[in-house]
Amino acid sequence: MAIIKAVAMMLVIGALIGLFLGIAGKKFYVAPDTRVEDVLAMLPGYNCGGCGNPGCAGMASALVEGSCTVDKCKPCKADVKEQIKKYLAEHAK
Amino acid sequence: MNLFTLFLSAMLINNIILSKFLGMCPFMGVSTRTSNAFGMGIAVIFVIFGASLLSYALYYLVLVPLELEYMELITFILLIAAFVQLTDMIIKKHSPTLYKQLGIYLPLITTNCAVLYVAMDNITQKYNLIETIVNSIAVPAGFMLMLVIFATIRERLQGNDVPKAFAGNPIAFIIAAIMAIAFTSLSGLV
Numbered sequence: 001m002a003i004i005k006a007v008a009m010m011l012v013i014g015a016l017i018g019l020f021l022g023i024a025g026k027k028f029y030v031a032p033d034t035r036v037e038d039v040l041a042m043l044p045g046y047n048c049g050g051c052g053n054p055g056c057a058g059m060a061s062a063l064v065e066g067s068c069t070v071d072k073c074k075p076c077k078a079d080v081k082e083q084i085k086k087y088l089a090e091h092a093k
Numbered sequence: 094m095n096l097f098t099l100f101l102s103a104m105l106i107n108n109i110i111l112s113k114f115l116g117m118c119p120f121m122g123v124s125t126r127t128s129n130a131f132g133m134g135i136a137v138i139f140v141i142f143g144a145s146l147l148s149y150a151l152y153y154l155v156l157v158p159l160e161l162e163y164m165e166l167i168t169f170i171l172l173i174a175a176f177v178q179l180t181d182m183i184i185k186k187h188s189p190t191l192y193k194q195l196g197i198y199l200p201l202i203t204t205n206c207a208v209l210y211v212a213m214d215n216i217t218q219k220y221n222l223i224e225t226i227v228n229s230i231a232v233p234a235g236f237m238l239m240l241v242i243f244a245t246i247r248e249r250l251q252g253n254d255v256p257k258a259f260a261g262n263p264i265a266f267i268i269a270a271i272m273a274i275a276f277t278s279l280s281g282l283v
Contacts, residue, residue, distance in 0.1 A: 006161055013168060015150075017175040028182040030189075 035064045037093050042084050043073065050074045063088060096227050101230035106280055110209050110239045116207035120240060121265060123198050130244035132191045133198065134162040134237025136180055138230070140202050141211050144169075144176045145229035148212040149222070169212045177203040207236060243269065 040060040047055040051072035056067050062068035063084070070081045070088075109115050121132040136225075146170045156162050181199055185192045192199065202208065211232050215225045246268055253265050 002161075007159060009155065009159060009164070010167070010171075013155075013171060017171065021175055022180055024179055024182055028186040030185055067276055075263060 016078050036060050038087065042080060042087065044075045046075050048075060067089060094115045096223065099224060100231045102225050103228050104235035106282055108239060108276055109232050110236060111276045115210050116205050116236055118201060119198050119205060120243065121262065123195065124240055124244040124247055127241060127244045127248055130240045133195060134240050135228045136184065136199065137202060137205065137236055138233040140176055140180055141208050141233040141270065142229045144208055145171045145215055145225065147172050147176065148216055149225050152216055165216065168208060173208050173212070174203050243259045
């Protein structure tokens with residue numbers, strides 16, 4: 001009998017805490033910054049380092065920060081460059 | 094025991110870090126800069142105070158009537174984990190800089206044994222509600238005091254010429270030991 005009581009109590013407490021944390025999670029939700037990942041997906045991905053950044057991931061975060069321009073990317077095709085420029089203009093903070 | 098004596102002995106004489114050697118992980122990890130140590134101290138005060146009061150209420154309102162006192166360890170751990178999760182969310186929302194600085198040490202408050210120690214200590218010492226509140230503020234306040242003092246010493250140390258064999262963490266452990274020796278002299282106070 002005692003074990004059933006203990007299990008039931010743990011279930012109730014767990015459910016209450018889960019509910020509370022779920023509500024708190026909605027209330028304190030912070031939208032993650034997906035811009036770096038999006039830009040990285042558009043870059044060619046050769047990691048050539050021609051732009052002066054450590055690979056395409058470094059280039060992507062530099063682009064989002066604004067400390068680098070797309071024109072420095074040599075293997076990037078012209079239309080993709082336009083696409084990235086457009087994306088960064090649209091999603092500026 | 095009067096409340097002031099309780100406060101003083103919990104904060105300084107039976108200091109959680111220097112005489113009980115609990116909560117050493119953030120003491121070593123987050124003490125490289127004073128501002129981080131301060132933020133960590135506030136977070137720990139919030140967590141210990143909230144988690145201790147909740148566990149106190151849970152013990153006397155739920156576990157004792159149900160005769161499930163032996164479940165205190167697992168239920169307290171559950172409460173502490175939930176409370177740290179909440180703190181994590183609040184800090185992430187309101188202070189992203191502090192969130193970045195604390196890094197992994199913020200979720201690791203869950204495994205800070207100081208938190209569980211205070212929650213269990215309130216029960217085993219049979220404190221009443223007022224004493225529980227005083228104890229739950231005094232212990233993390235002592236933790237924060239030591240963390241900030243230690244961080245200021247380590248900040249000063251960065252400009253000094255430490256022998257290569259002691260550079261970094263070894264010298265920090267030696268300083269912690271000297272601080273612990275210094276604080277044992279307070280043991281005759283009460």
